[in-house]
Amino acid sequence: MNFQQLDSTDQKLVEAAKAVLQKNYHPIRHTVGAAVLCSSGNIYTGINIEACGYGPCAEPIAIGAAFTKGEREILAIAAVCKQGDEYAVLSPCGNCRQLLMDYASEAMVIFNHDGNILKTQVRNLLPGAYISDFDDA
Numbered sequence: 001m002n003f004q005q006l007d008s009t010d011q012k013l014v015e016a017a018k019a020v021l022q023k024n025y026h027p028i029r030h031t032v033g034a035a036v037l038c039s040s041g042n043i044y045t046g047i048n049i050e051a052c053g054y055g056p057c058a059e060p061i062a063i064g065a066a067f068t069k070g071e072r073e074i075l076a077i078a079a080v081c082k083q084g085d086e087y088a089v090l091s092p093c094g095n096c097r098q099l100l101m102d103y104a105s106e107a108m109v110i111f112n113h114d115g116n117i118l119k120t121q122v123r124n125l126l127p128g129a130y131i132s133d134f135d136d137a
């Protein structure tokens with residue numbers, strides 16, 4: 001696996017995810033913040049929207065915010081949750097890994113690997129992934 005250490009840009013992305021969660025935290029409804037870095041250099045953020053049974057994760061909300069503004073190329077993504085008074089980087093769930101494969105397969109994902117915060121391309125987090133043909137449409 002090609003897992004890399006974070007650089008200052010990655011740290012900035014984690015801080016953006018923390019900031020959006022800090023601003024919107026709710027102990028039940030909004031517990032995760034995410035941030036995506038696009039090729040324009042802009043960062044977009046989102047929070048999860050918990051609902052009875054299912055609610056979208058923070059990552060698709062952040063990706064949707066970026067796409068809504070016309071962005072199409074995501075370079076990196078990070079998500080955080082609150083643990084006590086601290087914020088911790090979260091690894092993306094399986095659904096979000098597939099979403100990233102479909103929309104940003106080259107993106108770097110900042111994730112928690114046994115307590116170490118590292119980054120890697122999403123394909124390394126979803127071996128044998130289903131490959132859509134969205135790009136051919």
Ligand SMILES: [Zn+2]
Binds near residue numbers: 094
């Ligand atoms: Zn998810």
